[in-house]
Amino acid sequence: MRLSELSEQSGVSTATIKYYLREGLLAPGQRVSATQAEYDESHVRRLRLVRALLQVGRLPVATAREVLSHADDESLGRTIRLGAALWSLPHGPDADPEATETAAATAEVDRLLDRLGWTTAREIGPLSPSHRSLVASLATLIRLGYPFRDDYLADHARLMHEAAARDLDMMETYPTQSEQVEMAVASAVLYEPVLTALRRLAQEEESARRYGL
């Protein structure tokens, strides 16, 4: 399809599409003449993802470009490719490495991962920003003096593991690895707010069931 059709199908203006092309967020179309290029379904999909990253995730253009370049890197193994794309998404601040509570939180996370048998997460450790975020958020709890129980954490981790398995099941319904990685990135940006809202709604529902209104 031509640029004008791509714009129509994606709902993104031609000026914005040209901007994304210049910024390297969208691969150039197949050139068919000196002034025209041909685009396909992969461009429609990519525009959808770019909008999700910029408009919903509010990523800076440079960060979005980095996420997409990892997602597009076919030389990487599947887990690494997925990981690299997700790891370049914004994460919360890391824990202060000097603080005493960081050491306590790290020990806590190690113990949790051992208990859960999450061997890869244990092995990769703080290389993963998700691991570092977990340490940082537990360190905050410790610093403020809020308790957390090992059982509570392990129960929630198991529920999140079930949710993650369903996320991957959903991802696997897409035919190509590129589409799967794209869906995983979109899902990290777009579905996390859905889950947060569902959790709060579930708390309200459960509270009404236990205590009435």
Place this chain on the structure above:
Amino acid sequence: MRLSELSEQSGVSTATIKYYLREGLLAPGQRVSATQAEYDESHVRRLRLVRALLQVGRLPVATAREVLSHADDESLGRTIRLGAALWSLPHGPDADPEATETAAATAEVDRLLDRLGWTTAREIGPLSPSHRSLVASLATLIRLGYPFRDDYLADHARLMHEAAARDLDMMETYPTQSEQVEMAVASAVLYEPVLTALRRLAQEEESARRYGL
């Protein structure tokens, strides 16, 4: 205890404690002389919560005051008191009421709640900011053209309901209703980052199990 001891026990400077007192974030101590007041454990607990709201949740002082005033309102029923405190926490933007995808997302949420049998959530509807956040995040998915399956949503909702039940179990281990509400508020601010990190870590673990590194 005196102000200086309260400062020592809570790790909050006396200047900051005085500021919180002036801003109505902390109840005044029991006056024992013209220049001295006596504080107790409830002040230590409250300071911890105020720090969680301001420093971690990054709430403006006025919003924190509103959250705390609901949490302290003993005239309210338990679910309403909890709800009012949690509802005054910041939520994502609401969906555009004029947009066609908002109507589609609302219908989707209604169908989901019926299917789950979450009768209170269905009844309260968009009065709850959690309900509105769910509609808004689904409306974004629809607007960008991302699919979501009813089964996927229902599965995740059930997992979040299990998580919510454990949250309330944890809350119920605290002896007074005031402490329970305080813990619920702290947990909304402090534990959501923990769960997000756990979910991402679980995705990495599950991906490595399925596809290797």
